[in-house]
Amino acid sequence: MxxxxxxxxxxxxxxxxxxxxxxxxxxxxxxxxxxxxxxxxxxxxxxxxxxxxxxxxxxxxxxPSVVTRITAAHKAANHRETIAILSAKINELEEENKKLNETVTWMHQTIWEMIQKERSST
Ligand SMILES: [Zn+2]
Incomplete structure (x- = not known):
């Protein structure tokens, strides 16, 4: 088999x-x-x-579609504007991702504190 x-x-x-x-x-x-x-x-x-x-x-x-898309735009017209817009979009996504990571860290911390409180009260 x-x-x-x-x-x-x-x-x-x-x-x-x-x-x-x-x-x-x-x-x-x-x-x-x-x-x-x-x-x-x-x-x-x-x-x-x-x-x-x-x-x-x-x-x-x-x-690597993101990379391909950026270089394709570059090859097609060599438009600085297109590159700038795409770079800004990536920055935006990275920023969003960072915020999400921070939220997760904050949630972990909060849950951890709740567990600690729970333990010390029993
Ligand atoms: Zn599929």
Missing amino acids: RELSVYYCLKCGYYAYYQLPKNAVCPKCAEKMKLLELPYQKFMDLDCEERDELLSREILRNC
């Missing part, structure tokens, strides 16, 4: 296990899925979060 392999969709992030590469087609996007360079068994050992992180990194690595 052939071993299962992990495949994932570059478009939507869906992943599944297949024996044959020809079966690895995303059911949502009907796109050919990409083989993950990690043995099935190792992937199964990861928890949900680790899988998400690994696949996110793989998708970014295989889909």
